[in-house]
Amino acid sequence: MIGGSVLVVDDNDDIREVLGLALEQEGYVVMQAENGRAALEVVARGMPALILLDMKMPVMNGWEFAAELRRTYAGSAPIVVISAAEDARRRAMEIGAQGWVAKPFELGDLLEIVRRNLA
Amino acid sequence: VAQTLLAVIRRIKRTHLLSTLWALGVLTLTGLVVGFCAITASSLEREAVTRQQVRTDEIALRIEEKFLVIEQIVRTMAGLVAPMRSREQVERLLETVLESTPDHFVYGIGVWFKPYAFSPHDRYFGPYVHRGDAGRTRPVLTYEWTTPDYDFPHQPWFPRGLLARDAVAFIEPYFDTDHAYMSSLMAILDDRGEAVGVVSVDVILPQIARFIEDEASAANETIHVSTRRGALLVHPAAAAILSWARAHGPTPASLLDVRLDDLRAFQAEQRPGPEPLVTRAAVSKLGWTVAIAADRRALFSGARWVRWGALPAVALLWTGMLGLYLLRRRARRLESMERALEREELVQSILRESERRLRAILEAALHAVVGMDARGVIVDWNPQAEAMFGWPAREVLGRPASEVLLGERFQEGHERGLLDFQRSDQAQVLNRRLEISALRRDGSELPIELLVTRIQGSEGDLFYAFIADISERKRVEEERAGLLERIQQRSAELQAILDSMVDGVVACDAAQRVTLMNHAASRLFGLAPGVSFSLDDVVERYRISSTDGGLMKHDDLPLLRALSSGAVARGSLVSHVPGRVSEIHVQSSAAPIRDSRGRIVAAVAVVRDVTSAIELEHLKDQFLEITAHELKTPITIMKSYAQLALQDGEGLSPPLRRKLEGINRGADRIDQIVRDLLDVSQAYLGRLQLLLTPLDLRELLEETAARFGRDRSRHRVRVRAPLPALVRGDRRRLENVISTLLDNAVRYSPGGGDVEVTLTVERDEAIVAVEDHGIGIPTKGQSRIFERFYRAHSGTDQDYGGLGVGLYISKQMVELLGGRMWFQSEEGGSRFMFSLPLAAEERPGS
Numbered sequence: 025m026i027g028g029s030v031l032v033v034d035d036n037d038d039i040r041e042v043l044g045l046a047l048e049q050e051g052y053v054v055m056q057a058e059n060g061r062a063a064l065e066v067v068a069r070g071m072p073a074l075i076l077l078d079m080k081m082p083v084m085n086g087w088e089f090a091a092e093l094r095r096t097y098a099g100s101a102p103i104v105v106i107s108a109a110e111d112a113r114r115r116a117m118e119i120g121a122q123g124w125v126a127k128p129f130e131l132g133d134l135l136e137i138v139r140r141n142l143a
Numbered sequence: 144v145a146q147t148l149l150a151v152i153r154r155i156k157r158t159h160l161l162s163t164l165w166a167l168g169v170l171t172l173t174g175l176v177v178g179f180c181a182i183t184a185s186s187l188e189r190e191a192v193t194r195q196q197v198r199t200d201e202i203a204l205r206i207e208e209k210f211l212v213i214e215q216i217v218r219t220m221a222g223l224v225a226p227m228r229s230r231e232q233v234e235r236l237l238e239t240v241l242e243s244t245p246d247h248f249v250y251g252i253g254v255w256f257k258p259y260a261f262s263p264h265d266r267y268f269g270p271y272v273h274r275g276d277a278g279r280t281r282p283v284l285t286y287e288w289t290t291p292d293y294d295f296p297h298q299p300w301f302p303r304g305l306l307a308r309d310a311v312a313f314i315e316p317y318f319d320t321d322h323a324y325m326s327s328l329m330a331i332l333d334d335r336g337e338a339v340g341v342v343s344v345d346v347i348l349p350q351i352a353r354f355i356e357d358e359a360s361a362a363n364e365t366i367h368v369s370t371r372r373g374a375l376l377v378h379p380a381a382a383a384i385l386s387w388a389r390a391h392g393p394t395p396a397s398l399l400d401v402r403l404d405d406l407r408a409f410q411a412e413q414r415p416g417p418e419p420l421v422t423r424a425a426v427s428k429l430g431w432t433v434a435i436a437a438d439r440r441a442l443f444s445g446a447r448w449v450r451w452g453a454l455p456a457v458a459l460l461w462t463g464m465l466g467l468y469l470l471r472r473r474a475r476r477l478e479s480m481e482r483a484l485e486r487e488e489l490v491q492s493i494l495r496e497s498e499r500r501l502r503a504i505l506e507a508a509l510h511a512v513v514g515m516d517a518r519g520v521i522v523d524w525n526p527q528a529e530a531m532f533g534w535p536a537r538e539v540l541g542r543p544a545s546e547v548l549l550g551e552r553f554q555e556g557h558e559r560g561l562l563d564f565q566r567s568d569q570a571q572v573l574n575r576r577l578e579i580s581a582l583r584r585d586g587s588e589l590p591i592e593l594l595v596t597r598i599q600g601s602e603g604d605l606f607y608a609f610i611a612d613i614s615e616r617k618r619v620e621e622e623r624a625g626l627l628e629r630i631q632q633r634s635a636e637l638q639a640i641l642d643s644m645v646d647g648v649v650a651c652d653a654a655q656r657v658t659l660m661n662h663a664a665s666r667l668f669g670l671a672p673g674v675s676f677s678l679d680d681v682v683e684r685y686r687i688s689s690t691d692g693g694l695m696k697h698d699d700l701p702l703l704r705a706l707s708s709g710a711v712a713r714g715s716l717v718s719h720v721p722g723r724v725s726e727i728h729v730q731s732s733a734a735p736i737r738d739s740r741g742r743i744v745a746a747v748a749v750v751r752d753v754t755s756a757i758e759l760e761h762l763k764d765q766f767l768e769i770t771a772h773e774l775k776t777p778i779t780i781m782k783s784y785a786q787l788a789l790q791d792g793e794g795l796s797p798p799l800r801r802k803l804e805g806i807n808r809g810a811d812r813i814d815q816i817v818r819d820l821l822d823v824s825q826a827y828l829g830r831l832q833l834l835l836t837p838l839d840l841r842e843l844l845e846e847t848a849a850r851f852g853r854d855r856s857r858h859r860v861r862v863r864a865p866l867p868a869l870v871r872g873d874r875r876r877l878e879n880v881i882s883t884l885l886d887n888a889v890r891y892s893p894g895g896g897d898v899e900v901t902l903t904v905e906r907d908e909a910i911v912a913v914e915d916h917g918i919g920i921p922t923k924g925q926s927r928i929f930e931r932f933y934r935a936h937s938g939t940d941q942d943y944g945g946l947g948v949g950l951y952i953s954k955q956m957v958e959l960l961g962g963r964m965w966f967q968s969e970e971g972g973s974r975f976m977f978s979l980p981l982a983a984e985e986r987p988g989s
Contacts, residue, residue, distance in 0.1 A: 036776055
């Protein structure tokens, strides 16, 4: 079993749940947050190995979260952007993320990206 | 000073200068003449004086010559007598000598011996021979000494004579007895050299006077001779002088008693006036003085004539000069008069010629021409006037023009006196085009145009009326007025129609001036009806832009494009009308208007407000975009759960696996529809995003066809691509384009069959063709085949479903990459083609 903690940040409960199930099945420790603020609280308790980040969220969106994270923690975890927008790739580059996945994605593609970023 | 002088000289006219020079010349000449005369006169005077002096000298010389002769006689006598001792011998000698001398020359000759010197017997011996009185020619021999009173040795002259041993002595004249004598004496010497007697040769004064009488020629002069002691010897007026002297003092015995002073006093009394001019010459041998006294006036009469002769000469000169001047003036006046006369003749001939020409012109003129004198009486009536008014010239000449042309109607009207140039205000009539109604001979009226001009004739001013028949023009004008009225009526109708239109109508002329604008157009531009509208800055004022943004160029407005290109011009515009909140969208279609010769003279544009339609379209696209976006999340959830369930592996029964896979496929299908919808809206909003990379079109075609063919059994896809074709494009998008074409080809070929894909390279572009052998596209739908959501087979038996966006997106995509898409279709198959520009390195020749 391959270890590592993954923080899933998405305002959609179903997305969080299905990704959590899929990642746990792969042996990762999964933490969840429904927006950027909640995610910062999770990070405060312990830095995960990888963060899967939705961009459009209430309370605190992905851009704000990423900026806050970079400002607060030196050497923070790599981020993979998960976005429904057509320009997911551009958004990922904007915040300096290590990878991106456009919704709707193939589950296998996502798991492959997670695996690569935790290797 | 010099400059002032020069200015003055310059101001003097040339003629004045000449006159001045002329006068100066005459003055100089006058001076010369006067001077010449003066000089001549004085030289003449000098000459007269000199001549008189010469004469005086001559007289003196002649007297002296006579006394030389006398001297010779005395010497000879003294020599001859000395040895003689006979009385008879001496007496004969005396008589011979006296007779041999001219009778007026010598009066008497005497030989006087000292007492007892001639003979011891005679105390006195002194024979004297003298000329007889008048009538007696024989000399008279006297012995004066016999007179007791005359004791010659005691006479004063005797001792004087004894002393004259070597030279003859001329003694002072003296009066003796009866005559005044002038004696020339010489001593008679004996052989011992002792003076024994005296020889005397006597001349009496009248004889001397005769010498001079021969000389005196002029009446105005007197010649007198005076002795050394100042006694007068000779004077022509001796008698008068003597009588004057007797009256003024002791009685003179002879002239010798009259002194020169007395003579002067006498003369002063006799002839008052200027001192006579006296020239003197000395007779040196005798000590006499010869004087010629001449009246100066007589003497200088010649000089005086010369002196005064200057006056007539000068007068003559001046008269001549004046005469010349007057003659010249007269000649000049004559000349100028002649010239004036010539000019007058020339002017007359020119005037005659001018009149002749005028007449010729009048005869040939197009207009009727009527000539009138100052009172308006007809003096000229050309053939055209005859034709126009029906009057022959001979019947109207001499009649007033107003009567002939205007008839009686205007006798009281304002035209009364129009053609009487003495009464009318000429400025109102002359050289102005007047339109009046004239009368023909038959009484009919004729509208005419009249232009009266004044011509200067040789016999006073003439007035010529040039008359044109304007009845045709009048008729045309009326016709035109009728036409104009109809046009205005039609125009009003059109305006009413235009104003009731929903669409705006704007028209402009060739100079881009708005000539027409209906109510709808005014509303569209936020104007009150009838407010003028300018195209000059319409783009700036209404911020007109094309639909893709950016302010439109003024000349790109459809109306102006139609005007400049001559073709129908269409355009979609966005505008901000001042006073309105939101922008408006308009579609404009403009067409040129040509005149009968095909020139573009105006353009008209129909402007439709499509703002609400555009807004609706936008709303639809926004809705589409949001919906599509929102659908992505549930699709992701569906797919993820299905895929998660599928990961359970061996635990899944095959039917469950198929069901899960079905869910996943359905989600994929929804995803594809969502993507298409998104693309449509993005394309319509111009927001399609491309990822450009170089790619080989041949490889892409082969790959896509292969993948496509895997899932099909009834259709065969054949690719014919002999050459690679490198282009720049978005691989995924181009794949979609090719898929769409293949999909359509297969879908509308229900009977199966081959789908042929060919790739050709033409010049600088690659052309891809996808050809099927299916049902084709209905003709009526062909023009709309590339519209979005259009489905040519919709609602027919061949409606195989679909959004109707595939071709739309494909065409947009190809055009975004710089290519074209088009098709050919008929029953039995369609052929869709698209082109893409070759990447630069792929182009032949580059």
